[in-house]
Amino acid sequence: MTSKVYPSAAAAVADIGDGATLAVGGFGLCGIPDALIQALADRSTTDLEVFSNNCGVDGVGLGVLLGLGRIRRVTASYVGENKEFARQYLAGELEVELTPQGTLAERLRAGGAGIPAFYTPAGVGSPVSDGGLPWRYAADGSVAVASPPKETRVFNGKRYVLEEGINADFALVHAEVGDTDGNLVFNKTAMNFNPLAAMAGRITIAQVERLVEPGQIDPGAVHLPSVFVQRIVHTGPQDKKIEKRTVSAAEGAGR
Template sequence: MADIPDGASVAVGGFGLVGIPARLIDSLRTQGASDLTIVSNNLGTDGFGLGLLLEDGRISRSIGSYIGSNKEYARQYLSGELSVEFTPQGTLAERMRAGGAGVPAFYTKAGVGTQLADGGLPVRYNSDGTVAETSKPKETREFNGELFVLEESIRTDYSFVHAAKADRYGNLVFEKTARNFNPDAGMAGKVTIAQVEELVDVIDPDDVHLPGIYVDRIVVVGPQETGIENRTVSK
């Protein structure tokens, strides 16, 4: 984490509390970098994961698709402390994957006919609740009689992912639903850091979920528990 500067952009894998690189997030919190742009489906929950960086005021911009139950995320956005770029979940995943694949942009039907394509979504509010910045219109084009919107790919300075297993070549395997945004986030970063539960010599190529060509640093953290975002119990 030592070389991550203020103002860096970081793609972070996981969905809710599943598959999030919590140890890397804690380490970045200790390291002290601020004014961060975070690309992630959501920003954790209050008091956990990316929610901790949010509480510390270390995130200045979020690119994601889901606020969820994170009250601090909503508060900072509506009070003008945080810039937020919303994008559909599938589009977000493809923007990260495309960034890693060297594809600068792509067309999709998601968002056509809405403010996502037409512009005008609030990106940042003023402290008095008025809108300070809105999203810009995006290019659209017709293919075979249907309209599509152009989405630019995402390439970040760093990526954080959580994997169940890695080998000494950097190949990664993700466990079940922890395979959510982690492969795409891992592709998006110029420098990808993986926290892994287990390190082995070699993973069978047929079992690899993210090739080691995308992975630059590995930290072995041992078994990790997944928290419960919303607990429902009977009366």
Template sequence: MDKVVATAAEAVADVRDGVSVAVGGFGLSGVPNELIRALHASGAAGLHVVSNNCGALDSGLAVLLGAGRIARVTGSYIGANKEFARQYLAGELEVELVPQGTLAERLRAGGAGVPAFYTPAGVGTQVAEGGLPQRYDGRGGVALASRAKEVREFDGTPYVLEHAIRTDFALVRAAKGDRHGNLVFRRSARNFNPLAAMAGRVTVAEVEELVEPGGIDPDAVHLPGVFVHRVVPLTREQAADKRIEKRTVRG
């Protein structure tokens, strides 16, 4: 039952080239930076990543992206990540863009054992009808486009069929965790981390605070340990290393 692993390097040592990895985080919030750094150091390449975005400010998944270690991204948001946009438009990276709520539910469904579901999101657009560029040819043309999806009516309303996501591994970050893998997330870090964790066949969690079993009120658990296979406790310095994407000031 004790799932604690001493180092991030040990926790991701079996992540091989070409595997699929769900990664938690929302912008810069709740990103498993130490696990990503360890994965970068391991040399794993050709990764198929599922994440809301692909890093920002040269942190998070941007570390792997910049090193050319990612072959495919399933995500919702390119945003201000210029290297992400460059690789996509240059034909160096395959990208499946998914509505954000649909991505969240595809991950949750994968963890819940639901193979597919119907949603109104994307009906009447290229999300359902196909034709979204997934890979460019580097000359402005489309080398690979998305296929049309099944659309079905329920009570007169059309819905598109979306398939669940399961990945070989999942990397997440939690504010608190115990040795059994029960996790607690803080605020925006709860947006995608629990869902990514559910989707992974092997889930690794880095935790800012490690407590003994019983140290978390059962009613406070956001993700039960049944979904978590390895727990990596962060040092105080690692836990405090949190960047701010956009600073705002009040006059």
């Protein structure tokens, strides 16, 4: 069997081409596949379409690719904390599909499970289901592309909206521990969107802080089985960033 272990993040992302779709794990800056994102930024790959909870912050995480102008479209549930994101969106340089967070999570899971679409009550009676959300602005501030209306249906007297599953060409995820077969373990809240993004990728690339041999992870401790992972890179301990640091007045004065 061909080894899933790649010698570097650069080697693991080498075949991600222009126009590729990416499902990316992480929540804010927690559990982001930073080494894989940086390796992709070091290449000339552009015109990317990203599915992720958010788009990092300025200069960190997906914010690196965004700042380089490499991302064409983003499907996300939260886009705060990133001034360049707001600038590109309002200037008509970036297409953005906002979706409820739970819906995004289920769209990724559904795609990975082979479910093409599902009904949910989230967003019914709002522009999420009725259409009209500005996906892309024109340079003059008018709406160039708006979201279309979605199919709705009544079940047991309650209306639901049809949402489609997500499949991406590649998925980029971060795990605390992985074995060489591709079984992954995530650290606490760093689990967030990582297993869901991994499921949605046709080729899933996992950066792991600690790489072990098969059998060294208790089967009961596996969060994501190896069937969803095609490539593994041992990147070592992550240089974890903090989005916003708040200290007390007393602590701040003492520094």
